[in-house]
Amino acid sequence: MLLDTKTPAKLLEARGITKHFGAVTALDGVDLALSGGEVLGVVGDNGAGKSTLMKVLSGLFRPSAGEILIEGKPVHFHSPADSHRAGIEMVYQDLALAGNMPIFENIYLGREPGMKVGGLTIVDHAHARRLAKEHLDRLQIHVKSVDQNVEDLSGGQRQAVAIARATAFDAKVVIMDEPTAALAIKEVGKVLDLIKRLKDHGVGVILISHRMDDVFYVCDRVMAIFHGRNFAEAPLKDTSRNEVIGWIMGTKGHTDTLAHDKVH
Amino acid sequence: MADRTNAGDENYAAAFAADRNWHSKLLGDYGIILVVIAMMLGLWAMQPEYFMTAQNLTNIIRQIGMNALLALGLYIVIVTAGIDLSVGSVMALSIMLLAMADKAGTPWPLVILVGPVVGTLIGIVNGLGLTLLRLPHPFIMTLGTLNAVRGLCNLVTDGRPVSGVSDQVRFIGIADIPLPFGSEFAVIPVSAILLLVCYCGVAWFMQKVSLGRHIFAVGGNPQAARVSGINVDRVLVFVYACSGFFAGLAALLMAGRTGAGYPNLGIGAELDAIAAVIIGGASFFGGRGSVLGVFAGVLVMGLLRNGLNLMNISAFWQQTLIGIIIVLAVWIDVLRRRSGQRN
Numbered sequence: 001m002l003l004d005t006k007t008p009a010k011l012l013e014a015r016g017i018t019k020h021f022g023a024v025t026a027l028d029g030v031d032l033a034l035s036g037g038e039v040l041g042v043v044g045d046n047g048a049g050k051s052t053l054m055k056v057l058s059g060l061f062r063p064s065a066g067e068i069l070i071e072g073k074p075v076h077f078h079s080p081a082d083s084h085r086a087g088i089e090m091v092y093q094d095l096a097l098a099g100n101m102p103i104f105e106n107i108y109l110g111r112e113p114g115m116k117v118g119g120l121t122i123v124d125h126a127h128a129r130r131l132a133k134e135h136l137d138r139l140q141i142h143v144k145s146v147d148q149n150v151e152d153l154s155g156g157q158r159q160a161v162a163i164a165r166a167t168a169f170d171a172k173v174v175i176m177d178e179p180t181a182a183l184a185i186k187e188v189g190k191v192l193d194l195i196k197r198l199k200d201h202g203v204g205v206i207l208i209s210h211r212m213d214d215v216f217y218v219c220d221r222v223m224a225i226f227h228g229r230n231f232a233e234a235p236l237k238d239t240s241r242n243e244v245i246g247w248i249m250g251t252k253g254h255t256d257t258l259a260h261d262k263v264h
Numbered sequence: 265m266a267d268r269t270n271a272g273d274e275n276y277a278a279a280f281a282a283d284r285n286w287h288s289k290l291l292g293d294y295g296i297i298l299v300v301i302a303m304m305l306g307l308w309a310m311q312p313e314y315f316m317t318a319q320n321l322t323n324i325i326r327q328i329g330m331n332a333l334l335a336l337g338l339y340i341v342i343v344t345a346g347i348d349l350s351v352g353s354v355m356a357l358s359i360m361l362l363a364m365a366d367k368a369g370t371p372w373p374l375v376i377l378v379g380p381v382v383g384t385l386i387g388i389v390n391g392l393g394l395t396l397l398r399l400p401h402p403f404i405m406t407l408g409t410l411n412a413v414r415g416l417c418n419l420v421t422d423g424r425p426v427s428g429v430s431d432q433v434r435f436i437g438i439a440d441i442p443l444p445f446g447s448e449f450a451v452i453p454v455s456a457i458l459l460l461v462c463y464c465g466v467a468w469f470m471q472k473v474s475l476g477r478h479i480f481a482v483g484g485n486p487q488a489a490r491v492s493g494i495n496v497d498r499v500l501v502f503v504y505a506c507s508g509f510f511a512g513l514a515a516l517l518m519a520g521r522t523g524a525g526y527p528n529l530g531i532g533a534e535l536d537a538i539a540a541v542i543i544g545g546a547s548f549f550g551g552r553g554s555v556l557g558v559f560a561g562v563l564v565m566g567l568l569r570n571g572l573n574l575m576n577i578s579a580f581w582q583q584t585l586i587g588i589i590i591v592l593a594v595w596i597d598v599l600r601r602r603s604g605q606r607n
Contacts, residue, residue, distance in 0.1 A: 060491060081493030096491045098484035100551035101477075109481055110492030112474045121474035 009072030011036045011204045017066035026052040028228045034204040041219035049228040058090035059083035087172035095162045099151030104132035156187025175206045226250045296560040307571045319449040328566035329455045334537035337510030339558045344483045345550025349406040351511040352533035353413035358382045358515030363426035363525030372432035379512035387508020391501030417527040427524035437520015467555035483550030543593040
């Protein structure tokens, strides 16, 4: 106990997260910890439970068992609005943007600036526009105009808007689900650099990715989930691509000679 | 040097895109208004001695009142990619109950509230049916209430109309405010002021209030709305409550015009309202449409009926033409979208 008080509380900690969907157990006692300014790569095969775990952390799903702590304090999320208030933001794989609405409205959707009147907000669009411009500039994201509808943007620009959305409210933790999966190659680098910039600002980032290039470019630590359980975890410098690929497939001690991408 | 040409090209492309957007925006947002103006000029030219008279114009405003209110409510629903088929029945039940309340000697300020309250309550039932029962599409829930509520209209009086609505209750639907100049027909119908207030109010709400923006977000991408912390179910219940509210208000208008409650009022009225919203440029797939467009859609249908009446053309032709216009209006919208799309 004495030791515990001396080690600083992690920014985000999940303990024993379990999630059942009917008879299916998607997550079975998964632990996860993240510090500020750290990028944690989460890998696993399709259906391993990565996305479910992230949806639990972002308040979209409620865990069947387990607890979530932020800076050592337990939190309970009943909706994404709760996790937003706690400083956790998520960039969804499908981006979850409203294509029929302009960039600035997407960034502030659900949290519009303006005058509060009995649970409603009289939105100050001019203010939202200005805030959006400043925020995009800070992230070095370039768009023609914040009034452009999101449906008129390229995949990379949409991804950037989704990230801008997730970081517009001083998030402590940003979770990204496959942020580069749908991007053209030249756009991938921009998104990864954006992640590095968040890290420099002290934000904790969880990156779900299938792309080993991405994981090994931005992450500090990598953890693997297999069949809904913690499988392996290591600082990036202590592991290798082939080992991580082995983890995804559920094998440990994966050596070069077993690597699937080598021709023997 | 190569960089500079490149930048130049990009600027040119941007300017070109902006230019094209300007054109398609004009056509998209205001095209229908141009159609309204063209129709008015056409009717004026064909019927110079009748069309532009104060009498005929106030007549048009009075005639479009019911459809204008139903369409306004449906517009809010259609923005969420929903549909409310029950508005005709809801209007009829509202008018029956308000006529009965009036007959029973209820003070008129309360009678005036009967329509909107009944409408809002049935709208909430529609919304709860959709969200709590998780019915697959609002078409089904509101098809249910279309029938159930119409049945109630007949049940409350055993199918008999209720006549003799008092003058105070009729005021909003029938009264005119005379203008200080012009002929005896130069008046502003009270119903026109009601329409103006409702349309401006909804336009402001949809544009400036967070809940209005959330309605657009739910129509554009419900999942995006959900993960943004918006309570999508609550938004949906709200939009069906709005649609019911305006159906109840339309009942008050009709009670004024007819002075009686008829259980058969507004059979098929929901289809006219949907037609007006679609002609006005709202998308059936949600997230798109303006209040101004809805009003233009209502006017197109109103002017068409008025013009064909002035020219003594059969009512059967009116329906045929409205059918053709619905298809044309949406087809033009499809063409516009296709030309406006990014390559």
